[in-house]
Amino acid sequence: MSNEPIALGAALASFDALWSPRIVTRVNDYDVRIAKVEGEHLWHAHDDTDEFFLVLEGELYISLRESAGERTVRLPRGSVFTVPRGTEHKPYAPTGAALLLFEPTGTPTVGDRHDEVPDHVDATTGHALGF
Template sequence: MPQAPVAINLADRLAQFSDLWSQKKVADLNDYEVKLAKLKGEFVWHTHEDTDELFLVISGRLTIQLRDGDVVLGPGELFVVPRGVEHCPVADEETAILLLEPAGTLNTGDAGGPRTKAAEVLD
């Protein structure tokens, strides 16, 4: 097996970083990546034309703004933004999330710009 058979504790992994809006990969699932991130404030409106994107809130509160209305997620709540649907995450308080999407999916999707950042591997 490419990785040692040990559990990935999400709280422990979240304690390993503090930078906001920076996705940290903790596991691979086929050609998908399981990533963690800490968010506070508002991101940028963007679209992923080629993929759905799963958000699961671990702590805090995340609002995923959509052009049709907002989806508000607390701990233990998830939402899948369908491909092609413009969205903009915003968090009033610091919020920890798990993201799941294909490897190489850019955080800013089609929008690009200064907040674009590739995922980092969290060992």
């Protein structure tokens, strides 16, 4: 990890892959990840951790399957949302978005329980930023 400031705009400009997060830095045992997204992810759940989303650019929707039924939250630019651990969810961005995520180091992008992983989703625990 760098001990120098990191400009998120430059970090986002350093890669094009969608649904393939890059690790910007670490805070204690958590990765701070950025990702470019467009289209749909997949239904999945993280059994042991919450998932934090901050929309840096664009707009993100997250469908949730909860005990009261299914609902969708809309996150415009600058919005934050935390998906509680164990909650099935599916992020999607019809017109694209850039995100910042906080997750425990080693957390897979497709969760612990998930649908079949489509080709456009990178099943990873995050990639090095590489710039």
